[in-house]
Amino acid sequence: KAGVTQTPRYLIKTRGQQVTLSCSPISGHRSVSWYQQTPGQGLQFLFEYFSETQRNKGNFPGRFSGRQFSNSRSEMNVSTLELGDSALYLCASSLGYQLYTDTQYFGPGTRLTVL
């Protein structure tokens, strides 16, 4: 079974631009979660989608948004980029039915650099 894939793997943007990251979950998984990883803040939860609906949201500004399509693929968008948005963005997929015990499988991440 193919794992979680994320595209692109690397991105360089400038302040003020917007960016869209994509995540394809493991086949059959209906939940996709997004995390931001930075050296200073560590791993922080952004949001989770299940069956095209946002089920859970972390404490990030409204510039961070996401969506999920009917095939469970997900995108996240960051508008008006700031230097502090430079991070590794990780996507994780799970079956989604057992909220607390399901295993989340992570993709390789997208490394975003904001200049």
Add this chain to the structure above:
Amino acid sequence: AQSVTQLGSHVSVSEGALVLLRCNYSSSVPPYLFWYVQYPNQGLQLLLKYTSAATLVKGINGFEAEFKKSETSFHLTKPSAHMSDAAEYFCAVRAYGGSQGNLIFGKGTKLSVKP
């Protein structure tokens, strides 16, 4: 609210020595706990998880962890370190309540293995 604390941001061991990575949790409800490993420029890989079945959990690559409620700990161990174990290790707990279920991560412990 749930949280995890990883003691020691860097741990160095010799090849063949015992690996012990410490994780303490805080939770007002029975926790669901996870250990993930991250190799350079990669995503997170699940090592093992505790979901209230057995207190001693065996994972991949020879790792295991023991859930100790009295000590609120979930330390990760491996009897004999291998060079390939050099990576960063994250302990995580599931957020609980409502539609939560996202992972809350510790700050991570970088493991170095000396030949």
